[in-house]
Amino acid sequence: MKKSYILALTLLTALPVSAQDYSDKITLVLHGGAGTITRDNMTPEKEKAYKEVLNIALQKGYGVLKKGGTSVQAVEATIRVMEDSPLFNAGKGAVFTNEGKNELDASIMEGKTLKAGAIAGVTTIRNPISTAIAVMEKSPHVMMAGKGAEKFAKEQGQEIVDPSYFYTEARYKALERAKAEEKTELDHDAKEEQKVKKAPKTGQANLEDLIFTEGKKFGTVGCVALDQFGNLAAGTSTGGMTNKKYGRIGDAPIIGAGTYANNATCAVSATGHGEFFIRSVVAYDISALMEYKGLGLQDAANEVVMKKLVERGGEGGIIAVDRKGNIAMPFNSEGMYRGYIKSDGKSEILIYKD
Ligand code: ASP
Numbered sequence: 001m002k003k004s005y006i007l008a009l010t011l012l013t014a015l016p017v018s019a020q021d022y023s024d025k026i027t028l029v030l031h032g033g034a035g036t037i038t039r040d041n042m043t044p045e046k047e048k049a050y051k052e053v054l055n056i057a058l059q060k061g062y063g064v065l066k067k068g069g070t071s072v073q074a075v076e077a078t079i080r081v082m083e084d085s086p087l088f089n090a091g092k093g094a095v096f097t098n099e100g101k102n103e104l105d106a107s108i109m110e111g112k113t114l115k116a117g118a119i120a121g122v123t124t125i126r127n128p129i130s131t132a133i134a135v136m137e138k139s140p141h142v143m144m145a146g147k148g149a150e151k152f153a154k155e156q157g158q159e160i161v162d163p164s165y166f167y168t169e170a171r172y173k174a175l176e177r178a179k180a181e182e183k184t185e186l187d188h189d190a191k192e193e194q195k196v197k198k199a200p201k202t203g204q205a206n207l208e209d210l211i212f213t214e215g216k217k218f219g220t221v222g223c224v225a226l227d228q229f230g231n232l233a234a235g236t237s238t239g240g241m242t243n244k245k246y247g248r249i250g251d252a253p254i255i256g257a258g259t260y261a262n263n264a265t266c267a268v269s270a271t272g273h274g275e276f277f278i279r280s281v282v283a284y285d286i287s288a289l290m291e292y293k294g295l296g297l298q299d300a301a302n303e304v305v306m307k308k309l310v311e312r313g314g315e316g317g318i319i320a321v322d323r324k325g326n327i328a329m330p331f332n333s334e335g336m337y338r339g340y341i342k343s344d345g346k347s348e349i350l351i352y353k354d
Pocket of ligand 1: 033034198218219220238239240241248249251252258270271272273274275
């Protein structure tokens, strides 16, 4: 055999597999939180407002993927739209802590490198998802919290805002309600659902009327994506839970709990009662079921969200995508704001169970 032929053959077999084109598989999935979101306590105006922003976010991320952007860039673009909207419990619409503050958490993970970044308990960063990405890309760390994370964000040229930027009247009222209900529940053991006031069905809605605060609601936002290079990414951003105690951190910034991505398995972003999601290491568990047990994406996601979490009393849901562009969006609550878009542009936005 000629030497040059052998050399060519060796070079060919040494080519990275990643040269494979995934442009017909690009996929983006998002969520805007789960909870007691039912047709009964929704109004047509609210539904329209939520669907509009979800669609803008979906199209924004899809545009990035279509133009050859990475999954991390698409996840960031999508989440920023929801962070800037007062409708979701992330960024501008963040819920209030027990002390009447807004403390935000966010994280990102890249499936190709298994690199990750997260920030927790920040009060002045306008777009926490972007700072989480800066932690991943520009620091030697994975997670930064509180004042340190804010100092880092400033150094990185991230947009800093006054904490009052996060104030919305609807969320503040929700805090007051939550505080009052805690007391009532102790006194009368009343069910939260019974106290859910039905929203008016007619009339001109102002911004505060459009923010869904009825019942139990986990309004975290998240996004998972598969780009044309075959790389997965997952991101999550939240204000946490209304009336959370000082310094409480949820699952959203915890890699493996609220966010996880691995090109060998899937990308996952969660929303729900964070304490349960942390204890069940939800996002990683779904990935591990695929890796170790060979389960498909939907089966793995159902096993964790519809079985394990239900048995343990953990309410919420997840969105996930694998490298083939398969998606899963299971939730065990009454509703979950969710949507997806595929490489052919087919998209859907859903809210309720049916
Ligand atoms: N998982 C979030 C947390 O516990 C809440 C949410 O999903 O809205 O902080």
